[in-house]
Amino acid sequence: MNPALSCFIGYRYWRARKSNAFASFITFFAVSGIFLGVAALIVVSSVMNGLEGQLKQRILGAIPQLTVHTQAPLTDWQKLKQQLLSLPGVKGVEPSIANQAMVQSAANIQAVELYGIFPEEDKSLSPLAVNTFNDAFNALQPGKYNVLLGSELARRLNVMSGDKVRLLSGEGVIYSPLGPVPSQRTFTVVGVFEMGSQVDANVAYLHYGDARRLMRKSADDIEDLRLFLADPFLAPTVSPKVANLLAQQGIKATVTDWRDSYGHLFAAVKMEKNMMSLLLSLIIAVAAFNIVSALVMMVVDKTADVAVLKTQGLSPFGVMLVFISQGSLNALLGLLLGLVVGIGSTLNINSIMSVLGMHILGVGQRLPVILNPSQLGIIALGSVVLTLLATLYPAVRAAAVQPANALRYE
Incomplete structure (x- = not known):
C-alpha cells in the first residue's frame, strides 16, 4: 500500500469539479462553518483573555495577593523575607496590615478596607503608585496621618485632597461604662488612586505605622507580610509552599490569598469564558457534521471508482485514506482561513470597531x-x-464497498 498514492487520489477528488451540486454546496458550508467557528473562537477567547488580564491587573494589583499573618510579632522579618523570596513565583515581600473600618466625611460615611503599607517598598511592586494622581502615594508618611482613597470612594464621600475624614477601626475597640468605643482618628486625604475597578469604591491606604496606631497596636511590630506574586493565579500553588516554609521555621501563622475575597469574581469570569468557548466550538462541530454529509455523498458518487481502485490492488485502508485526506483538506482550508482572519481581526479589533462605529465599553474605551x-x-x-x-x-x-456488487451493472 502506498499512502502517498491514496493522498494524491484524495487531492484529485478534492480539486475536481463535483458532479453533485448539492454535495458541493454542503462542502462549501462545511468549510465556511469551520472558518467562521475558528475565527470567532479566536476573537472571543482573546477578548475574554484581555478582560481577565485587565481584571487581574486592576483588582489583584491593588490588594494583597497572598498574606501571612503570624500569631506573634516577627523578630527578624527581613530574614524571613529573603527565604520567602527564594520560593518560585514570589517576586516581592513587604510588611502590611489590613482591617475593616468606616470612613466618615462631612457628607457621608462608607465601609472601607484599610491597608497599611510601606510606600517606599510598595512602589516598585504594586501598580498602585502609577495609578495615583499627583504623586500622592509618596505623601503617606509615618506620623502624618494621611490617607489615600479610591476615586469612587472619594466621590461618594464628596472629598478631595486636603479634606479631613474620620476613620473608625473595627480593631482596637475599648470598653467604657457607656459601651464599646471604636478606635478612631482624623486623617487628611492626600490624594486618590484609580484602578478602574470595584477596588476604587472600597479600599483606602495608610502608612503602616499610622494603621497600627489606629488599631492601638505598636507601630514597630511586624505581624503581617504581604507577598507579591509573578502571577496572582499562582496563589493556589505558592500558598502551600509558604505554609511549609513557615512550619519549618517554627512560625505559627495563617496564610490566605486573594481567592478569599475575589475568588468568586474570577471564577465567574472563567466559567463565562469556558461557556463561550464551548458554544463557539459547537459551530465547528456542526461544520464537521456537514463534512460527513458531503463525504457520504462523495462515496456514493465514486462507488464505481472505488471498486476499480480495489480491483487494482488498493487496500481497504488505502481507500479510507483517500476520503480521509479529501475531508481533511476541506478542514485544513477552513482552519487556515479561520486562523488568518481570526488573528487579523483580533489584532485590529479596535480599529475595526472604530470604523463600524461600535463602542462596546463606551466611547474612547478600547477592548x-x-x-x-x-x-x-x-x-x-x-x-x-x-x-x-x-x-x-x-x-x-467506502472501504466496505464490494467491487463485484459495485461493478455488476457497469
Whole structure:
C-alpha cells in the first residue's frame, strides 16, 4: 500500500469539479462553518483573555495577593523575607496590615478596607503608585496621618485632597461604662488612586505605622507580610509552599490569598469564558457534521471508482485514506482561513470597531486583547481532531464497498 498514492487520489477528488451540486454546496458550508467557528473562537477567547488580564491587573494589583499573618510579632522579618523570596513565583515581600473600618466625611460615611503599607517598598511592586494622581502615594508618611482613597470612594464621600475624614477601626475597640468605643482618628486625604475597578469604591491606604496606631497596636511590630506574586493565579500553588516554609521555621501563622475575597469574581469570569468557548466550538462541530454529509455523498458518487481502485490492488485502508485526506483538506482550508482572519481581526479589533462605529465599553474605551499562542494551538488541534473523526464514518463506508456488487451493472 502506498499512502502517498491514496493522498494524491484524495487531492484529485478534492480539486475536481463535483458532479453533485448539492454535495458541493454542503462542502462549501462545511468549510465556511469551520472558518467562521475558528475565527470567532479566536476573537472571543482573546477578548475574554484581555478582560481577565485587565481584571487581574486592576483588582489583584491593588490588594494583597497572598498574606501571612503570624500569631506573634516577627523578630527578624527581613530574614524571613529573603527565604520567602527564594520560593518560585514570589517576586516581592513587604510588611502590611489590613482591617475593616468606616470612613466618615462631612457628607457621608462608607465601609472601607484599610491597608497599611510601606510606600517606599510598595512602589516598585504594586501598580498602585502609577495609578495615583499627583504623586500622592509618596505623601503617606509615618506620623502624618494621611490617607489615600479610591476615586469612587472619594466621590461618594464628596472629598478631595486636603479634606479631613474620620476613620473608625473595627480593631482596637475599648470598653467604657457607656459601651464599646471604636478606635478612631482624623486623617487628611492626600490624594486618590484609580484602578478602574470595584477596588476604587472600597479600599483606602495608610502608612503602616499610622494603621497600627489606629488599631492601638505598636507601630514597630511586624505581624503581617504581604507577598507579591509573578502571577496572582499562582496563589493556589505558592500558598502551600509558604505554609511549609513557615512550619519549618517554627512560625505559627495563617496564610490566605486573594481567592478569599475575589475568588468568586474570577471564577465567574472563567466559567463565562469556558461557556463561550464551548458554544463557539459547537459551530465547528456542526461544520464537521456537514463534512460527513458531503463525504457520504462523495462515496456514493465514486462507488464505481472505488471498486476499480480495489480491483487494482488498493487496500481497504488505502481507500479510507483517500476520503480521509479529501475531508481533511476541506478542514485544513477552513482552519487556515479561520486562523488568518481570526488573528487579523483580533489584532485590529479596535480599529475595526472604530470604523463600524461600535463602542462596546463606551466611547474612547478600547477592548483589551491578549492573543495566547498556546490557546491558538489548542483551537487548531481541536479543530483538526474533530474533523478527522468526522471523516472516519464515510471512509469506513467506502472501504466496505464490494467491487463485484459495485461493478455488476457497469
